[in-house]
Amino acid sequence: MGEKPVAEELAKNQRKISIAEFFEKNRQILGFDSTTRSLITAVKEGVDNALDATEEAGYLPDIYVELEELKDDEYQITIEDNGPGIVKEEIPRIFGKLLYGSRFHKFVQSLTPQQEILIKKDEEVKFVEIGKLCDKYVGKEPGTEDIDEEIKAPCFNRKTGEIKWRNITHAIKHRRKNEVYKVKTKNGREIKVTGNHSLFTFKNGEIKEVKAEDLDRNDKILAPSKIPSSSGRDKLNILKYFNPDELNQHNLFVSGVSKRLVEKIKEKGTKVVKYEGDSDRQRILYKIKDMEIRKDTIDFVYLPEKILPANLISKLGWEDEVKDKNLLSVSRKKEEFFPVSLKIDEDLVKILGYYTTGKFSSLIKTLDQVKSNKKLSKREIGIKKGKNAVINEYQGKLNLNEDLLLSFCKKITKTRTGNKKVPNFIFSLKDFLQEEYLRSLSLNVEKFRLSTESRRFARDISLLLNMRNKTCNLIEKQTENNSKTYQITLKQDSIDQIGDLTLLEVSKTQKIIENKPNYVYDISVPGSGKDENFMAGNKGLLCAKNSRGQQGVGISAAVLYGQLTTGKPAKVVSSISPEEPAHEYEITIDTEKNEPEIVSEREVDWTRPHGTKIELNLTGMYIRGRKQSIYNYLKDTAIVNSHARITFVDPYGEKTVFERAVSELPEKPNEIKPHPEGIELGTLMKMLDETERQKISSFLKKDFSKVGRKTVQKIGEASELDLDRDPSDIGRKEAKKLLNAFEEVKLISPPTDCLSPIQEENIEKGLKKEYPDADLIEATTRSSDVYSGNPFLVEAGIAYGVDEPEDEKIDILRFANRVPLLYQKGGCLITKVLKSVDWRRYELNQPGGSGIPKDNAVLLVHVASTNIPFTSESKDAIAKVDKIEKEIERAVREVGRSIGKHLKRQKKMSKRKNKRDTLAKILPDLSEKVEEITGRSIERDDLDPVLARITNNLLINTSISENEDHYSAEIEIKNYDKRKKEIDIHTSLDFELLDAEPEPEKILDEDELKVTWSVSLSSGQYKRIRLKINSSGKPDLDLAVSGVPEEILTGAQVIEGGSINE
Structure with missing residues (x-):
């Protein structure tokens, strides 16, 4: 056939x-x-x-x-x-x-390169020009590239109007083919886009797209009225706000640094030997970056004093490694200590506000208050011994020397009149601190009014007011000397509010005739469903449509x-x-x-x-x-x-x-119906509306998985609904009752045969096949769970000791339903979870305790589900779902524990081996001294028992004696270790074995007899193996042992497996 x-x-x-x-x-x-x-x-x-x-x-x-x-x-x-x-x-x-x-992507909806968009990266909110952002990824030529870093943009939900931070997935650049238009609103916001780029309006109860070229005066377009704040930042690392030369001018040192960090200068630097003049006197230096550091400075200043120059820390990019340490300011008059991480409080934000707006009387008054609050004893602020002080947690008021503080203010506020700005970290502060900053700029936040010559500062204030759920007017005016000023006032007239959005009237739509760019830009922010939008504008934000991933x-x-x-x-x-x-x-x-x-x-x-x-x-x-x-x-x-x-x-x-590692096909997943657990209200209502069932009871039994007659009865009792009713008659309120009943009733878990896990054994085989030299490979397959009615499971595997540089980040292999995810690494839930885990607990190298660890390892994470929640239709990254996030964390921690045990054991064995090797060198010399003193001869073979006993090792000791017609051999095994040992002792015999007690396992290999004894010894136990040998000369017993690391064995060699290789 x-x-x-x-x-x-x-x-x-x-x-x-x-x-x-x-x-x-x-x-x-x-x-x-x-x-x-x-x-x-x-x-x-x-x-x-x-x-x-x-x-x-x-x-x-x-x-x-x-x-x-x-x-x-x-x-x-x-x-x-x-x-x-x-x-x-x-x-x-x-x-x-x-x-x-x-x-x-049709590449027709685009912004001009200088248009600013709002983004969040590393929890810092800021404006960037869309052209600069996209060129970083796309390059000089047009095209589309994935954004692998985690960069987010505010994106609204079309149904609710709620704004959330969503991942940007693609950067897009293409040649301009359409006319460019400037759209301006009556309250001063404006944006430049191609004519067919869509903004948003609100008609017939729905948010709809509208092309820029179709907008007329008095039309209304959407803008954000409330931008969600960031995470609530509470500290600033001072070192990140100054360059090395500036830190050097302030004569700053970091105090309390670890010995490991100081020693890194030698590890990372290149050793250089210089001679002084014509003499033979050497001077040893370490060259790192463009700096040369003397060895004696490291050994006799930095190490004992536990300090490093702040400019050196900055040049080497070690700011995060000293974030919990102190700065030491050294001047002719005094030494001052203050934390590297400056606490953000009301005093600091007020000082920044006063400094920015030139309210110097208020600034001086606040500084005086700070100085009076700053007079704390060394004991109160945690200083113990001079330069070696470490302030673990500073609870007091602002503690920074005045000169450095004013330099900091000047640095981050760009105080030159036309270039003034709001420091980016202000956008990431808690609500009450943002309110305090705004109060320092204007006496009355509720009647906010401000005038500035800096467009940048005006734009920043507009954003900050948005974060406080306030919409402002930003009006540009021409002064008598032909310069521009920007007046900011709160918008007082009635506002059409849709969730976090507001409608603004268009004052002008103007076609740009001159200076049109050759290239225009777009980004992809998929959001959820048909959302696909972001916020842009150089004088306050407007909502812009974006392209979608393919x-x-x-x-x-x-x-x-x-x-x-x-x-x-x-x-x-x-x-x-x-x-x-x-x-x-x-x-x-x-x-x-x-x-x-x-x-x-x-x-x-x-x-x-x-x-x-x-x-x-x-x-x-x-x-x-x-x-x-x-x-x-x-x-x-x-x-x-x-x-x-x-x-x-x-x-x-x-x-x-x-090559394939297994010879069996994976089991085919079966299709299943939705499961009630975790299903969302909208999905439930859609199912009720579209079902062919005539009764709610049959709908529950037939359209869901794992819902039987008894479960239906319990759901009916919990929901208090008539289950004989037609499902299509169920409204929103009654659907909520069903949803609540699903949560109350104990449901049978959905079947897992709808999923296609790789399985632990196959993950390990797959990793072993591609990383054969790995020291250890571990894997786990977690039990299945449910999110929004969708079954899923998570698997993880790790290969440690692969051929990768130890100072590079570990390789992360991401998979969804067995498909590799090559792009958008930074925007993927898997990467975010791995960054959040403290890998130092598992003995991996993770500077600062966060981020991807640096080690010679490969970490694999696989998510299998009937419906993978991707961040976009490009299906390159997995979106945040709480249940999946927890399962990923549990899976990686599980394999992390296995690696941690392995590495701890390795370190322990290494210390044990070093101890044994050191003693092995010392004992022969010691025995000679004993011989000199006592006059008693000590045999070299007698040293092995002493060595084994001191190091708590397993001892194998062999003695051979000659009799009239045969040789007798005795193998003594003693376990000095605290743990029970089960070992195999192997040897090859090129002589006749007359008798053995106990009898070994024998294998005849050509002309050679191989024998093996299996021995089990508790701690402190002692056993003997006796042999009777027929040989023409004194036989040589070459013993090998398997089942124990070489670090804890004395008197024999260790081999892998159960036989001796020739």
Whole structure:
């Protein structure tokens, strides 16, 4: 029988791709938005198809990928699999008809480069020019690039109007093709965008998009009335606000630094030897960055005094490592101590406000108050011994010397009149401190009024008032000397409020005629659902529409990309059975009709009995050694698909085989219905409205998983609803009762056979296969849980001791439903959780106790779910969900504990070995001295028992004596360790063994007899093995032991396993 039925059955289920657009001029919408990513995307689509096809047909995947460079950045990609093949009629449709499976970047809605957008990075809120932000990621040429860092923008929910901080996923740059318009509101806000860029309005009870070019005077557009505050910052690291030269001018030192930090100068620096003049006198220095530091300064000043110059700390980027230490200010008159991390309190924000607005009488008064509060004893502020003081927690008022404080104010407020600004950290303060800062600028916050020549300062104040849920007027005026002033007042007239949004009237829409930019920019902030927006504007914020990330559109997208960039067709070969011929097609896509065009078709001979092969020609750039590369994508795929064999031949002809580690296919996940636990109100109401059931009782039993008759009865009692009612009659209030009942009633957990976990054993095998030299590999698969009615589970694995530099961050391998997540690392929940864990508890190197640890390890995290909550449709990062976050943390901590135990044991064994080695060197010399003093000869062999006893080791001692017709051997084993030991003792005999007590296990290997004794000893226990040997000369017993580390064994060698290698 042939295999035609398998292929034909699959053909019925092939996804028809029936909708397309003509995007010859906009190839970025296919996801091929950079030359390097285009190659990865094409390979990914092909390999994903191959894995799906082979597993669905029940075959162990055997996939071949080859990349050949032809000319001028043109590559040919070949992908082969051993799947069921594709029936002839389906081949053109699968590869030559494009799926319009998502909303795509069309690159028509954009801002001019100087437009400022509001972002949050590292908990610091600030404005950045959109052009500068995007150019950092995209570069000089147009395109779209992922933003892998965690950068957020405020984004509103279209239904509620609530504004939340959401991740920015893409930076977008393209040539301007449309006119540029400046839209200005009556209260002074303005924005420059391309005419077809959408802003937002409110009509017929809904938030709707409106193009800038369609806006007229008196139209209303949306602006934020309340921007959510950040996390509530309470301290500032002074060192981060000054450059090294400025710190040097203030003659500042950091006191209380650790010995480890001082020693790092020697570790990181280059040792340099210099001679003084013509003499032979050497001077040793350590060169680090552009500084030369004398060794004697390190040894006799920095180490004993526990201090380092503040400018050195700044140059080396060690500010975070000393954030809990003190600054020592040294002048001719006195020494002063104050914390590196300055406490942010009412005094500090008032001083900044007074300094910024030039209210020097108020400033002097506040400084005098601070000085009087500052007179605390050394005991009260935690200083114990001069320069070695460490202030663990400063609870008093502002404590900073006046000169440095005023320099700090000048530095962060940019006090030159036209360049004045609000310090960025003000936006991250608690509410009462922001109110105090505003009060220091204006006597009455409720009737706020301020005039400034700095547009930047006016914009910042507008934002700060937004954070206080206040909307302001920002009016630009021309002075008599032709300079500009900006007047800020609170908007008092009635405001149309929609959640955190307000409607502002348009005063003017103006087409820009001169100085139009060549390039325009956009960002992608997916939000949730159709939200997709951010806040922008140089004179107060307005709500702007943004582009949306693309999702994979299948192998046909790679076909189209290759066609558009090289003009060449794709070649497809497929066979469904060894009994039938393979079919070869050359295919292009009609970009007007979205229909396949067959260039050629023929029957061919092919070596594979069944499977599919595709050859694509496309332009791109191949890069080796980068995290986001074809090699790493295939390697990561092979780790979590350990049942697959993947062969890769790169453009240099180098062949890599990612061999399979297991020979069984993973179990296929089963489809399930939603589960009541965690389901959201909106989802429940939609299900009630769309169900075909006539009664609520049957709706609960038939449309949910794991809900039986008894559970339905309990839900009815808890909700007090008539379960015979029609589900479509249930309103919002009654749906809430059902939702509350779901929480009250004990529900059976959803089935886990709908998920596809990798499983602990397979994770370990996958990691071992790709990191064979790792010292330790551990994995865990957590139990399944439910979020919003969706089952999920988390798995984690770690390989420690891999061939990676110890001073670089560990490799993080992120997966969702077995698919590698290569992009948007910084915006992913997995990365955020890993940064929050204190890895020092598990003996990993993590400076400052936060962030990704630096060590030679690889950490894998896999989230499997029926509905992965991605941050955007590009499906590159997982969004924050509390339950998933907790499970990720539990999983990584579980493998972290295993590594911690291993590393602690390693350190303990290392100390033990050092002790043993040191004693082994000392004891022979000591025995000689004893011989001199006592006159008694001490045999060298007698030292092993002494050494074992001192070091609490396991002792193996062998003695051989000669008798008349044979030799007798005695092996003594004594356990001086506190723990029980179970070991195997091995030796190879090249003589005749007449007798042995106890009898060993014997293996005859050619002419050599190998024997093994299994020995178990409690702490302090002693055992003997006696041998009777026939030998022509004194025999040599070469013993080896397995089952114990070499650090705790004396008198024999340690081997791995249970036999002796020749």
